[in-house]
Amino acid sequence: MPDGFPAQQKDNEMDRQAMPQQDTANGTVLTLRAHGFTAQLATVGATLVSLDYGGRPLVRAFDPHGARPVFSGAILAPWPNRVIDGAYHWEGQELQLPITEPERGHALHGMVADTAFEITGRRGSSAQLRTVIVPNPGYPYEVQLVIDYRLEAGGLRTIATATNLGQGTAPFAWGSHAYLVAPGKKADEWTFTLPAGKVQLTDGARLLPKEVVEVSGTELDFRTPKPIGDLFIDHAYTGLAAGADGLFSASITDTKGLGSQITWDEACPWVQIHTADRDDPALDRTGLAIEPMTCPPGGFNSGQDVIALAPGASHEASWLIGPVQPR
Numbered sequence: 487m488p489d490g491f492p493a494q495q496k497d498n499e500m501d502r503q504a505m506p507q508q509d510t511a512n513g514t515v516l517t518l519r520a521h522g523f524t525a526q527l528a529t530v531g532a533t534l535v536s537l538d539y540g541g542r543p544l545v546r547a548f549d550p551h552g553a554r555p556v557f558s559g560a561i562l563a564p565w566p567n568r569v570i571d572g573a574y575h576w577e578g579q580e581l582q583l584p585i586t587e588p589e590r591g592h593a594l595h596g597m598v599a600d601t602a603f604e605i606t607g608r609r610g611s612s613a614q615l616r617t618v619i620v621p622n623p624g625y626p627y628e629v630q631l632v633i634d635y636r637l638e639a640g641g642l643r644t645i646a647t648a649t650n651l652g653q654g655t656a657p658f659a660w661g662s663h664a665y666l667v668a669p670g671k672k673a674d675e676w677t678f679t680l681p682a683g684k685v686q687l688t689d690g691a692r693l694l695p696k697e698v699v700e701v702s703g704t705e706l707d708f709r710t711p712k713p714i715g716d717l718f719i720d721h722a723y724t725g726l727a728a729g730a731d732g733l734f735s736a737s738i739t740d741t742k743g744l745g746s747q748i749t750w751d752e753a754c755p756w757v758q759i760h761t762a763d764r765d766d767p768a769l770d771r772t773g774l775a776i777e778p779m780t781c782p783p784g785g786f787n788s789g790q791d792v793i794a795l796a797p798g799a800s801h802e803a804s805w806l807i808g809p810v811q812p813r
Contacts, residue, residue: 510550513602520611520637526550531599532615532633534559534664537642539809544641544746546665546762546773555769556762557663560599561646563631564619566661567722567758567783568592570694572624574786576657583624590692593624595663598631612636618651627656629795641808648793649800658793659781660754660803665762665773668738668745668810672771673714673761676738676745680708680759684725686782695784698724711739714774720760722782728752736776743812750805754778755791778805 507516513529526535528550535558536547548558572583572593583593597619607614612635619629627650634645650656668676685706687696701707705717709727726734736757739745750757760775780803781791793801 511552512550512554514605515550516605516608516613518611518613518635518637518642521639523637523642525635525637525642527613527615527635528554528559529603529605529615530554531557531560531601532603532617532631533561534635534642534644534662534807537807539641542669542744542809543667544807544809546667555766556764557595557599558665558773560595560663561631561633562596562661562663562777562779563598563646563648563659564625564627564629564657565593565596565659565781565786566663566777566779567785568594568693569786570784574657576786577655579626581624581626592692595661597625599663603631603633606632607634621652625656627654627795628652629656629658638806641806643804643806645802645804647800647802648795650795650797653797655797656795657786658795658801659779659785659791660801661758661777661779662805663775663777664748664807665775666738666746666748666807667773669740669742673738673774674716674771676714676740676774677711678708678714678736678738678774679711680723680736680757681727681729681734682723682725682757683709683727684723686722686724688721688783693720693783695722695782695788698782700725714738714761718761718763720758720763722756722758722779724756724782726755726757734778737810738774738776739810743810745810746807747810748776748778748805748807750778751803753801753803754780754805756780756782758783778803 587594603615737747758777
């Protein structure tokens with residue numbers, strides 16, 4: 487077990503007392519507190535249910551006793567976004583995944599969003615969740631997923647580690663599905679910043695991935711902060727410019743400069759942005775999905791940026807959600 491998590495029964499008992507938990511429709515819910523942050527995690531989907539800083543929400547929360555809306559806060563693996571028609575080719579095999587987005591005819595957001603992860607470590611400010619993807623006809627690979635959540639001074643860090651436990655080389659990709667928020671009721675009121683120079687276009691109602699183009703001169707260019715307004719966004723961006731720390735980031739703020747941001751490492755060269763347009767008024771544009779990904783939509787179909795996870799090999803990705811404060 488990684489450093490920082492208890493190994494002895496006595497320590498585990500102390501951690502259970504320090505970290506409240508409850509059973510819900512989304513499995514066991516754990517509460518973390520540290521550095522002014524409070525986070526709730528649900529074991530189903532290793533889901534981030536809520537994250538507050540000083541009482542101010544940083545992500546769009548939901549009631550874990552009811553149904554989780556539109557993948558909110560879920561870990562996406564072994565692929566994010568869509569496998570077009572659920573069909574892909576890998577190392578001489580033609581594979582067919584179940585169609586989980588029937589209205590568009592695709593396999594959506596991986597295989598573990600509805601899986602109950604086991605709790606393998608917990609403290610008042612951190613938790614570790616684990617599951618194993620078992621071989622199946624559409625994905626005949628055995629891959630262990632370990633998700634570490636840690637509250638740090640800058641926010642909630644997620645460290646996602648995949649390890650191939652099987653014999654064959656597995657296709658693999660990560661994603662996350664948090665909806666970030668800033669003060670105000672809708673994304674229309676927020677200013678968005680994303681230092682990405684390219685965006686993938688889509689075709690039609692099935693959102694089929696098309697060519698990747700430069701954002702320069704388009705309404706999808708957020709390299710300079712600008713209001714979202716009533717713009718509809720459901721696109722994957724790449725060509726990311728790293729900050730001085732070598733990390734990528736995206737943020738949303740209100741007119742006073744208050745908001746939230748997500749920062750991630752080079753393991754995820756793509757990020758899906760969605761303005762959360764829905765028929766339900768409680769969900770419609772009430773958060774901005776900012777989803778770091780290791781491969782683009784349709785990556786399993788094209789092979790672009792898909793990780794070839796060799797037997798015994800591991801892959802790690804990390805991201806941090808934290809507050810934006812006015813200067």
